[in-house]
Amino acid sequence: MTTPPVPEESRRLLDSVVPPPNRPPRLYLAMAHNPEVLRGYIERPILGLHGLLHTGQLAPDERELTILRVTARCGAEHEWGVHVAYFGKTSGLSSEQVAATVTEVTPSHAWSPRHLAVLTIADAMVDQRELTAAELAGVDEVLGIATRTEIVAVSAQYLGISAMCRVLAIPPEDSAPRFPSGT
Structure with missing residues (x-):
């Protein structure tokens, strides 16, 4: 590229x-x-x-999908729940899609190609790895470099926030959703 x-x-x-x-x-x-x-x-x-x-320039669903995936993969239930509670209603993500950020079960309303690209980048950030050639090809088909850069920046910020939540043992907010049971 x-x-x-x-x-x-x-x-x-x-x-x-x-x-x-x-x-x-x-x-x-x-x-x-x-x-x-x-x-x-x-x-x-x-x-x-x-x-x-x-x-930022990300659509609300893409921004929240990035944040939810990173915080879920990092086990930061506090931050995940805060975002579900405060931004979940306006993000455009279904409750099934929100749950899938934790469970990784594919929602019956399948992910769009853009959502799959967002998840791919967020997962690579959490794993601290480069995208594979196949992943990069899929991302390149639907996202421009400015969008990819913003997803990486948001992911990086929430990796730090997730670490703070975990290291400081911040419990979930009483009024915020918890991770789906069984996770």
């Missing part, structure tokens, strides 16, 4: 934190394909009022 050029907006952001002739770290360059992701890391917290979750 040929990497497209970095958008001019991202180039200006990169130059503000790593002035030429210095080369920005590869991570920053990867994020640069989506200026909002890069800006989220450089100019403001991802989760702040103006952070990535409020200004």
